[in-house]
Amino acid sequence: xxxxxxxxxxxxxxxxxxxxxxxxxxxxxxxxxxxxxxxxxxxxxxxxxxxxxxxxxxxxxxxxxxxxxxxxxxxxxxxxxxxxxxxx
Amino acid sequence: xxxxxxxxxxxxxxxxxxxxxxxxxxxxxxxxxxxxxxxxxxxxxxxxxxxxxxxxxxxxxxxxxxxxxxxxxxxxxxxxxxxxxxxxxxxxxxxxxxxxxxxxxxxxxxxxxxxxxxxxxx
Numbered sequence: 001x002x003x004x005x006x007x008x009x010x011x012x013x014x015x016x017x018x019x020x021x022x023x024x025x026x027x028x029x030x031x032x033x034x035x036x037x038x039x040x041x042x043x044x045x046x047x048x049x050x051x052x053x054x055x056x057x058x059x060x061x062x063x064x065x066x067x068x069x070x071x072x073x074x075x076x077x078x079x080x081x082x083x084x085x086x087x088x
Numbered sequence: 089x090x091x092x093x094x095x096x097x098x099x100x101x102x103x104x105x106x107x108x109x110x111x112x113x114x115x116x117x118x119x120x121x122x123x124x125x126x127x128x129x130x131x132x133x134x135x136x137x138x139x140x141x142x143x144x145x146x147x148x149x150x151x152x153x154x155x156x157x158x159x160x161x162x163x164x165x166x167x168x169x170x171x172x173x174x175x176x177x178x179x180x181x182x183x184x185x186x187x188x189x190x191x192x193x194x195x196x197x198x199x200x201x202x203x204x205x206x207x208x209x210x
Binding site: 031038075 | 159
């Protein structure tokens with residue numbers, strides 16, 4: 001079962017690197033924000049998978065919870081900050 | 089027991105498939121609003137499926153109180169929180185992008201929405 005978790009983690013890392021293209025070269029600044037949030041969603045799942053691999057789920061699931069909350073608050077604050085500004 | 093294990097593996101693989109579909113939409117769609125359409129749905133559903141599969145596997149692997157039930161509730165609380173938070177973040181970002189002048193994509197390049205109240209020309 002560890003092999004399956006490692007394979008799923010590698011697949012998630014590949015998906016993260018695909019999404020980083022849009023986060024780096026996005027035409028508008030909102031594309032970059034969405035790319036950062038997209039990476040954050042994968043990272044929550046990836047932290048739970050790493051918790052299963054190391055056998056320390058009780059520690060890593062707290063990290064995943066805090067990471068997703070911080071990701072949400074950061075997206076809200078950035079969307080408030082760029083309201084009514086030029087979009088590049 | 090083995091059926092629940094197969095169900096857990098299937099749910100995790102389905103979640104990764106939805107993540108991959110959301111990434112393809114995020115890379116290939118032509119403007120910001122359609123990209124948000126792809127990510128806002130595929131991301132939420134993929135995370136829900138993945139964490140559901142992982143919580144089923146955790147209940148099978150550790151049938152105790154602390155490592156089993158408490159951690160499973162925490163993993164499911166991530167999914168429930170993200171199911172509430174992701175539409176909120178998507179809506180706030182879309183409204184912010186629309187009010188700061190990101191135009192929707194059309195096939196002939198003409199704007200479909202007239203911008204009122206003396207805003208700047210896109």
